Amino acid sequence: MAIDLEKGVYLDHAATTPVDQRVVEAMLPFWTERYGNPSSIYRLGRDAAKALNSARERIAGILRADPSEIIFTSCGTESDNLAIRGAAFAQRARGKGNHIITSSVEHHAVGHTVEQLVKKFGFEATFLPVDHYGMVSPDEVARAIRPDTVLITIMYANNEVGTIQPIAEIGRIAKERGIPFHTDAVQAGGALSLDVNALNVDLLSLSAHKFYGPKGVGLLYARKGTPLWPMQTGGSQERNRRAGTENVAFAVGMATALELAYAELEQTNNRVRALRDRLIAGVLERIPDVELTGHPTQRLPNSASFVVKYVEGEAMLLSLDMKGIFASSGSACTSMSLSPSHVLTAMGFPPEIAHGSLRLTLGKGNTEEEIDYVLDVLPEIISRLRAMSPLYQPAA
Amino acid sequence: MYSNLVIEHFTNPRNVGVIEDADGVGRVGNPVCGDMMEIFIKVEAGRIVDAKFRTFGCGAAIATSSIATEMVKGQTIEEVLRLTRKDVADALGGLPAHKMHCSNLAVDGLRAALHDYFSKHPELLPAGVRLEDLAPPPEDASTEEA
Numbered sequence: 001m002a003i004d005l006e007k008g009v010y011l012d013h014a015a016t017t018p019v020d021q022r023v024v025e026a027m028l029p030f031w032t033e034r035y036g037n038p039s040s041i042y043r044l045g046r047d048a049a050k051a052l053n054s055a056r057e058r059i060a061g062i063l064r065a066d067p068s069e070i071i072f073t074s075c076g077t078e079s080d081n082l083a084i085r086g087a088a089f090a091q092r093a094r095g096k097g098n099h100i101i102t103s104s105v106e107h108h109a110v111g112h113t114v115e116q117l118v119k120k121f122g123f124e125a126t127f128l129p130v131d132h133y134g135m136v137s138p139d140e141v142a143r144a145i146r147p148d149t150v151l152i153t154i155m156y157a158n159n160e161v162g163t164i165q166p167i168a169e170i171g172r173i174a175k176e177r178g179i180p181f182h183t184d185a186v187q188a189g190g191a192l193s194l195d196v197n198a199l200n201v202d203l204l205s206l207s208a209h210k211f212y213g214p215k216g217v218g219l220l221y222a223r224k225g226t227p228l229w230p231m232q233t234g235g236s237q238e239r240n241r242r243a244g245t246e247n248v249a250f251a252v253g254m255a256t257a258l259e260l261a262y263a264e265l266e267q268t269n270n271r272v273r274a275l276r277d278r279l280i281a282g283v284l285e286r287i288p289d290v291e292l293t294g295h296p297t298q299r300l301p302n303s304a305s306f307v308v309k310y311v312e313g314e315a316m317l318l319s320l321d322m323k324g325i326f327a328s329s330g331s332a333c334t335s336m337s338l339s340p341s342h343v344l345t346a347m348g349f350p351p352e353i354a355h356g357s358l359r360l361t362l363g364k365g366n367t368e369e370e371i372d373y374v375l376d377v378l379p380e381i382i383s384r385l386r387a388m389s390p391l392y393q394p395a396a
Numbered sequence: 397m398y399s400n401l402v403i404e405h406f407t408n409p410r411n412v413g414v415i416e417d418a419d420g421v422g423r424v425g426n427p428v429c430g431d432m433m434e435i436f437i438k439v440e441a442g443r444i445v446d447a448k449f450r451t452f453g454c455g456a457a458i459a460t461s462s463i464a465t466e467m468v469k470g471q472t473i474e475e476v477l478r479l480t481r482k483d484v485a486d487a488l489g490g491l492p493a494h495k496m497h498c499s500n501l502a503v504d505g506l507r508a509a510l511h512d513y514f515s516k517h518p519e520l521l522p523a524g525v526r527l528e529d530l531a532p533p534p535e536d537a538s539t540e541e542a
Contacts, residue, residue: 312430314454318398318406340430352452355430388412388458390423390434390450 002369005324009370012328013210013302013363014159014187019253020212026256027214030249038246039237048248055248055255062262063204063221064195071220071238072251076186076207077109079220080153082231082242083182083203084113087151088123090227091180097148100125103136103165104346106155109205110184111342114153128154133295134163134347142173152181156188156199160330160343160359161294162303164192171200180226186210186218190261191269191300202226206258208250212364213257217250264364272362273301275371279360280304282375287382293344293357302362307344310392311385312355319381325374330357352391398455399489405459410466413448419516422508424501424532431457435465435505439513442520444468444476449505456491456499460484464502473510474522479503508532 003009010018030051036044038052053067060067073079084100092098102114104127117123126144128136136154145152152174157164167183174181182203185194190211196204202223209215222228222241234243261268283290289309308316313329320327330341339345340354360374386392398406415436425432431453438446447465451458464484468476481500485491491500511530514521521527 310452312453312457315406315458318403318455322407339428351428351430388409388450389452390432391452 003373008324008326009373010326010365011360011362011374012326014359014361015328016209016215017212017363018365019214020257020260022260023213023253023257027249027253030252038248039235052246052248052251055251058255058259059219062194062258064197065221066224068239069221069224071222071241072246073218073220073242074216075218076184076205079205079207079218080107080109080184081113082220082228083205083222084110084151084153085117086228086231087180087182087203087226088117090229091150094227096150097146098123099146099149101128101141101144101149101152102126103128103130103154105130105134105158105343106153107159107184107186110153110155130346132348134158134161134343135295135298136165136170138166138169138173141170145177145179149179152179154183156183156185157192157300158294158343159187160341161305161347162299163295164188164298164300167199167201175200187300190258191302196221196223208254208257211257211261213254214250217247217254219254268364269301272364272366275366275368276302276304276362278368279362279371279374282371283378286375286379293347304361305357305359307349307353308356308358308382309353310356310389311382313357315385316358316381319385320378323377323381325377328359328361330354330359397492401489402455402459402491405462405488406455409458409462411448411462412450414450415446415448420509420513422505422512422532424504424508425452430454431499431501433457433461433501433505435461435502435509437506437509437513439473443470443472454495454499456495457501459488460491460500460502461505463487464506468506476506476510477525479506504532
C-alpha cells in the first residue's frame with residue numbers, strides 16, 4: 001500500500017484521533033430524529049433519556065463501575081477540574097484539611113487547577129518529583145501524606161512521554177489512608193485497563209476524542225461516597241453533579257467508541273506496539289545523539305518520544321509537516337510560553353535538550369509503510385537542521 | 397501561523413555556515429528560550445561584504461537569520477546599525493507576536509559581530525557610536541517577558 005501524502009502521515013494520536021466511522025453512525029440519529037431533551041417527560045424525551053442511560057451503562061461496564069458513578073462532561077479538562085476542585089472544596093468543607101498531593105508531570109488540566117487552588121484558595125500542595133523516566137514513586141506518595149491531605153491526584157499515563165504510573169499501588173496507599181484518589185486517565189483511555197476497582201481509584205477522568213470518539217465530550221467516574229461539589233450548577237442533571245442539558249449524541253458516541261476500543265484492545269495494542277517498536281528502533285539506529293524519553297517498557301503502546309540533541313523541536317515539526325508528517329513536540333516554541341516542557345524538565349532534562357523534544361504517537365490507522373517513510377525522511381531533516389546549528393560539533 | 401516567506405527562508409535558508417577568516421563574530425541567544433545564533437561578517441571599506449550564520453532555534457529564528465544576513469550584505473555599517481527587529485520581521489511579511497522577541501535574534505547578532513569587529517579596530521568606529529552600545533544584551537534579556 002502506497003502512502004497518501006495528500007492525506008498525510010498522522011502521528012499525533014496523543015493530541016486527538018479521527019472519529020471511527022461506526023461512532024459517527026451511532027451518533028447521527030441524535031441530532032435530527034432522536035433530538036429530545038432527556039429531562040422531558042414525553043416520549044421523545046424518554047427516548048433520549050434511554051439512550052443516555054444506555055450509554056452510561058455501557059461505559060460503566062467497561063470501568064466495572066455502577067452507572068450512577070459516571071458523570072458526563074464536556075471534555076477531559078472539565079473532568080479534571082470537577083474532580084480536583086470538586087473534591088478539594090467538599091473535603092475542606094468537611095474539615096478534612098487543605099493539602100493536595102500531585103506530581104510534577106501532570107497535564108496542565110490538573111497542574112494548573114491545583115496551582116490555582118494553592119494561589120487563590122488557600123490550599124497547600126505537594127508536587128512530587130519523578131525519576132528520569134517520568135515515574136512517580138508510590139513510596140514518595142506515602143511519605144507526602146499528611147493528616148490534612150484531602151486529595152491525591154496522579155495521572156495514569158503521561159501525554160508527553162507515555163510513562164505509565166503505578167496507579168493501583170498509589171491507589172492502595174490512598175485507600176488505606178482514606179484519602180480520595182483521582183487519576184487523569186485521558187491518555188490511557190482506549191489503551192490500558194480502566195477497571196476502577198483494580199486501579200483503586202475514586203475519581204477517574206476520560207476524554208472521548210483520544211479513543212476515536214468525538215471532541216467535546218468526556219466523563220468523570222466518581223466512586224459512590226466520594227465527596228464532590230458540583231463545579232457547574234443549575235439543573236439536576238447528572239445527579240446534581242454536573243448541571244446542563246446532556247449532549248446525548250456525544251455521550252452515545254463516547255460509549256460506542258469506548259466499547260469498540262475495548263472490544264479490539266488487544267489486537268489494536270499489539271499492532272500499534274509492533275509499529276511503535278519498529279519506529280523507536282529505527283530512529284535510535286539511524287540518528288546519532290537521540291534519546292528515548294519516558295519509560296522503556298512501562299509506556300503507552302502507541303507512544304514514541306525522543307529528545308534530539310542540537311536541534312529545536314518546532315524546526316523539526318515544520319520540516320516534518322513539509323514532508324506530510326504530523327508530529328508534536330514539548331518545545332517552548334510550539335507553544336506561547338518560552339520555557340520548555342515541564343515534564344522533561346521534571347525528568348531532569350536541561351532546557352537546551354528539552355527544546356529538542358519530538359513526540360510521535362501512533363494509532364490504529366498507521367501502516368508499516370508510513371513508519372518506514374518517517375524513518376527515511378527524519379534522518380535527513382535532522383542532519384539538515386544540525387548542519388545549521390551552532391551547538392552541533394560533528395564527530396571528527 | 398507563519399508567512400510563506402518565513403517558510404521559504406526556513407526551507408531554503410541563505411548564508412548558512414561559518415566564515416573562517418571573519419572580521420567579526422557575534423554569538424547571541426538564550427538556551428532557556430531555545431534560540432541561539434552565531435553570525436559571521438566580512439567588512440571592507442565600511443561595508444558588509446559577506447555574512448553567514450548558524451542558528452539553533454525554531455522556524456522563525458532560522459528564517460530571520462537567513463533574511464537578515466541577506467539584507468545586510470552590501471550595506472554600510474551605518475545602515476546595519478539602523479536595522480531593527482521590526483525591519484527584519486517586516487521583510488519576512490511579519491512574525492507571530494510571541495516570536496518577535498525570543499526568535500528574532502539576528503539584529504542582536506549583527507550588532508554583536510560589529511562589536512567584535514570594532515573591538516579589534518576601534519579607530520574605525522563611526523562618529524557617535526560607542527562600542528558598549530554594540531555589546532550583546534545579557535543572556536536572560538529575552539526571558540523577562542515570560
